[in-house]
Amino acid sequence: MWPKFSRLALLGLVAVAVQLAGCGSTPVEESPDTTAERLYKEAREDMAAGSYERAIKTLERVESLAAGSLLGQQAQLDTAYMHWRNGERTEGLAAVNRFIKLNPSSPALDYALYLRGVINFNENLGLLGKIANQDLSERDQSAARESFQSFKQLVDQFPQSRYAGDAKARMNFIINALASYEVHVARYYFRRGAYVAAAARAQQAVSEFQRSPAAEEALFLMMQSYDKLELTGLRDDAERVLRKNFPDSAFLNQGKALSARPWWRFW
Known part of the structure; x- marks a missing residue:
């Protein structure tokens, strides 16, 4: 419109x-x-x-x-x-x-901020159809982050704007998408035996997107990566945080291995 x-x-x-x-x-x-x-x-x-x-x-x-x-x-x-x-x-x-x-x-500044956010939003988040043919570790997420910043500016400056509600919903989606992306990359590294890189990306997801559902798998990836690296102290710390925040986690309680879950199940 x-x-x-x-x-x-x-x-x-x-x-x-x-x-x-x-x-x-x-x-x-x-x-x-x-x-x-x-x-x-x-x-x-x-x-x-x-x-x-x-x-x-x-x-x-x-x-x-x-x-x-x-x-x-x-x-x-x-x-x-x-x-x-x-x-x-x-x-x-x-x-x-x-x-x-x-x-x-x-x-009309509120609409301009909203429009800028939408343009970047649609550019970067329709990735499910493309992701199978891309190296996840190389995908640029800058447009998604720029979209988030535009929506945040709109909500902060114009909380009563007619576009604020939709902007908030899109911000939540972006957060979850970015967190899922970091987990995808961490899983990508883990499956290739790059455990240091896997732990680092999983840690980034947990630190930056603590409230995202993807944080559960990120903690599990940290736990598995540290276990492969024989860093038992860090592994136990990650497991403790996972159990505290996700006591009913399927990763722990049902013993599901990382390789048993296809990547698209986490989207």
């Missing part, structure tokens, strides 16, 4: 401009603002019809004609949204970042 200033006066201005244009028989010279409003109406029609590239070009003209106005700001946000819908993530991020930089006090 496109952002709308509550500010519904904006759409009212568009409607008034169209009515005035059709009312009188004597042609009048159009002002720049009227031209921008008409162009914006055309852009919205293209947006609704799925003509994203044409909408982007028209919105750029609107932004130029209505620079500094609410309509110009709306055109900037719509341009960012259209780039994203058109599969142009880099351009979408550039557009929304430019909006945030140029309009730090805009009434």
